[in-house]
Every structure is written in C-alpha cells, then in structure tokens.
Amino acid sequence: MGMMEGKVVVVTGAGGGIGRGIALAMAAAGGRVVANDLGVSLGGEGADAGPAQRVADEIVAAGGQAVANTDTVSTWAGAHRIVQCALDQFGRIDAVVNNAGNLRDRMFHKMNEDEWRSVIDVHLHGAFFVSRAAANHFRDQEGGAYVHMTSTSGLIGNFGQANYSAAKLGIVGLSKSIALDMARYRVRSNCIAPFAWSRMTDSIPATTPEEKARVERMKKMEAGKIAPMAVFLASDAAADVTAQIFAVRANEIMLMGQSRPLRSVHLGEGWTPEAIAATAIPAMRGQFYPLERSGDVISWDPI
Structure with missing residues (x-):
C-alpha cells in the first residue's frame, strides 16, 4: 500500500510542470x-480543459483514480466547487496542494x-479560498493536510516580482495561521519552495551569458x-x-528559517531618533541582511 492509500487529494495547477x-x-x-487546472496562459489568457483532463486520463490509464476539474481558485465560489468535486467524485477530501500559479513580472516602478x-x-487569494473550502x-x-507552494522570491527576494514575492510570502503567513488555528483538529499546514524548470521559470529572461548559464543550470532541476516531499x-x-x-531543489531538501529576533538593544530612558541613529543602528548593523536575491543566497549548483 502507498502512503496515500485511501486518501483523496486536490492538486491545483495540476495540468503541467510541478503540479x-x-x-x-x-x-x-x-x-x-x-486534477484542477484552468488551462490558461501564464498571464491568465484563454482557458483549456485539455491539460487537467490529460493528467486525469494519464492517472486512470496507469490504474489510478482521478477526475479533472477546471474551476478557478481565484474566487470563493470556484474554490468551493473544486472541493465539492472531490466530495462528489470520491466522497471525502484529505489533502489540498495549493500549486496553481501565474506570473505577471514587471519592475515595481x-x-x-x-x-x-x-x-x-x-x-x-487562491490558496486561502481552496484551503478555506476544505477546512x-x-x-x-x-x-x-495542506501543502502550499511558496517561493524563495518571497522568502529571500527577486527582481521584477513584487506581486509574486508578496503573494508567496503571504502564503507563508497563511500556512502558519492555518497550522495554529487548526492544530486542535489534527490538521497540518506546510510550505514547499520549489526549484524546478517549468512553464513559469521558462519565462525568465536570458540575454547575458551569465543569465543563460543560470537558465541552463535551472533546466537540470526536474x-x-x-x-516526493508533497x-x-x-x-x-x-x-x-x-x-x-x-x-526542494533537485536532490536537495532544505529546511528554511523563519523570522526570529536577531539582536536586541535597550535604553533605560527610552529612545529618541538621534539615539537610534547614534547607538541602536550601529549596534544592530552587523546583523543586517544584505540586499540579495534568491540566486545570491542559494548560489551553489543543484546536486
């Protein structure tokens, strides 16, 4: 028997790539x-039931059980229809994988x-709506169990992705809140920051030799x-x-840090702006994070 024997799982964005x-x-x-997927472009244009259906058909052809679903995760009603699909087809729901995503990269300004x-x-919103529909x-x-896809673009940073980074870091906060609020019901919530070559990463610009080399390294990340982690x-x-x-990056699994105090300074008579400039900031500056992006921090080649 497999580790998911008898369980029903919703996977959003299941039409290709990681999903x-x-x-x-x-x-x-x-x-x-x-297998939920709208079958739209990365920018959200068009809709095609084919990707979700092909994945469902592939599962059935291999002897498994699956159904395709093309409802949107981005509305309350659509998310509830996704979960209801699991109940209608299989009578229960045991896990949600919030993987659906899009990209609209642009410099912040x-x-x-x-x-x-x-x-x-x-x-x-999609991660919240689908999670709430199953709650x-x-x-x-x-x-x-909830499994949410976050990103090092949110955890660390990246160029031209203010929208994506904000959403992905928001998912981390959402996951932690779900874990706290639903622990009494034995419900778990975790995040995966995936490194993988997919339709989304295929949009990364590669005009310089350095960028092209980076893309070639990324293509090794299946x-x-x-x-397996999901x-x-x-x-x-x-x-x-x-x-x-x-x-998760190729054959590497990394446990990522979460925000905790790094350094504390105290002044008995209270702080003034001038005292902060003269004392507090110099005392803490050694623990400041540099202005880095994901590739600067996780800079070694995939294993």
Missing part, C-alpha cells in the same frame, strides 16, 4: 486525485494594478523532484510535521 508531477505521484502512492491583482488573486471537512473528520507532507507519515517551510 502534474505531484498529481501523478499522489496517484502512484494510492491517492485519489482531483512599472507594475500596474492589473498585474498586481491578477497574481495576488491566483496565488494568495470544515478537515475539522469535522479531525484530520487533513519538476518531478518536488513531488506526497510525504500530505500523508500520515508527516503527522507531526506542521508550520514548516521546505525548499
């Missing part, structure tokens, strides 16, 4: 899968309202390498794992 790999792995581990809202809607079922059955976190084997952030 497809997770959906196939969940089914291979014995899970029954709702050029980003418009639509580029901001469209990314927040899919990533952050009452998890609570009533006293068990369930999307399917993310799936299956583990959704399974009963992870019953004592919650509120964590894991980065």
Whole structure:
C-alpha cells in the first residue's frame, strides 16, 4: 500500500510542470486525485480543459483514480466547487496542494494594478479560498493536510516580482495561521519552495551569458523532484510535521528559517531618533541582511 492509500487529494495547477508531477505521484502512492487546472496562459489568457483532463486520463490509464476539474481558485465560489468535486467524485477530501500559479513580472516602478491583482488573486487569494473550502471537512473528520507552494522570491527576494514575492510570502503567513488555528483538529499546514524548470521559470529572461548559464543550470532541476516531499507532507507519515517551510531543489531538501529576533538593544530612558541613529543602528548593523536575491543566497549548483 502507498502512503496515500485511501486518501483523496486536490492538486491545483495540476495540468503541467510541478503540479502534474505531484498529481501523478499522489496517484502512484494510492491517492485519489482531483486534477484542477484552468488551462490558461501564464498571464491568465484563454482557458483549456485539455491539460487537467490529460493528467486525469494519464492517472486512470496507469490504474489510478482521478477526475479533472477546471474551476478557478481565484474566487470563493470556484474554490468551493473544486472541493465539492472531490466530495462528489470520491466522497471525502484529505489533502489540498495549493500549486496553481501565474506570473505577471514587471519592475515595481512599472507594475500596474492589473498585474498586481491578477497574481495576488491566483496565488494568495487562491490558496486561502481552496484551503478555506476544505477546512470544515478537515475539522469535522479531525484530520487533513495542506501543502502550499511558496517561493524563495518571497522568502529571500527577486527582481521584477513584487506581486509574486508578496503573494508567496503571504502564503507563508497563511500556512502558519492555518497550522495554529487548526492544530486542535489534527490538521497540518506546510510550505514547499520549489526549484524546478517549468512553464513559469521558462519565462525568465536570458540575454547575458551569465543569465543563460543560470537558465541552463535551472533546466537540470526536474519538476518531478518536488513531488516526493508533497506526497510525504500530505500523508500520515508527516503527522507531526506542521508550520514548516521546505525548499526542494533537485536532490536537495532544505529546511528554511523563519523570522526570529536577531539582536536586541535597550535604553533605560527610552529612545529618541538621534539615539537610534547614534547607538541602536550601529549596534544592530552587523546583523543586517544584505540586499540579495534568491540566486545570491542559494548560489551553489543543484546536486
């Protein structure tokens, strides 16, 4: 028996890349899968039921159980229809993988309202809506697992992704809150920051030799390498794992840090702006984080 035997899992954004790999792995581990995907472009244009259906058909052809779903994660009603699909088809829901995503990259000072809202809607609102749609079922059955996709673009930083970075760091806060609020019901919530070559990373510009070399290194990071961690976190084997952030890159798994105080300074008579400038900041400056992006911090080649 596989680690997901008897369980029903919703995978959003399952039509390709990381989501497809997770959906196939969940089914291979014995899970029954709702493969959700709108089949739109990275910018949100068009809609095609084909990607979700192809993944569902692939699972069924391999002897598994799956159904395709094309509802949007970005609305309350759409998210509830996704979860209801699992209930209608398989009678229950045990895990949610919030993987659906889009990109509207633009430098912050050029980003418009639509580029901001469209990314927040899919990533952050989508993660909340789908998670919330499953929450009452998890609570009533006293068990369930959430697996959310975050990104080092949010955890560390990146160029031209203010919308994406804000959404992905917001997902970390959402996951922690879910873990705290639903621990009493034995519901777990964790994040994965995936490094993988997919349709989303295929949009990364590569005009200089350095950028082209970086892209070639990224192509070695297979999307399917993310799936084992997602299956583990959704399974009963992870019953004592919650509120964590894991980065997965090729054959590496990294446990990511979370915000904690680094240094504290105290002044008995209280602080003035001048005292802060003269004393507090110099005392803390050694622990300041430099202005880095993801590639500067995780700079070694994939293993």
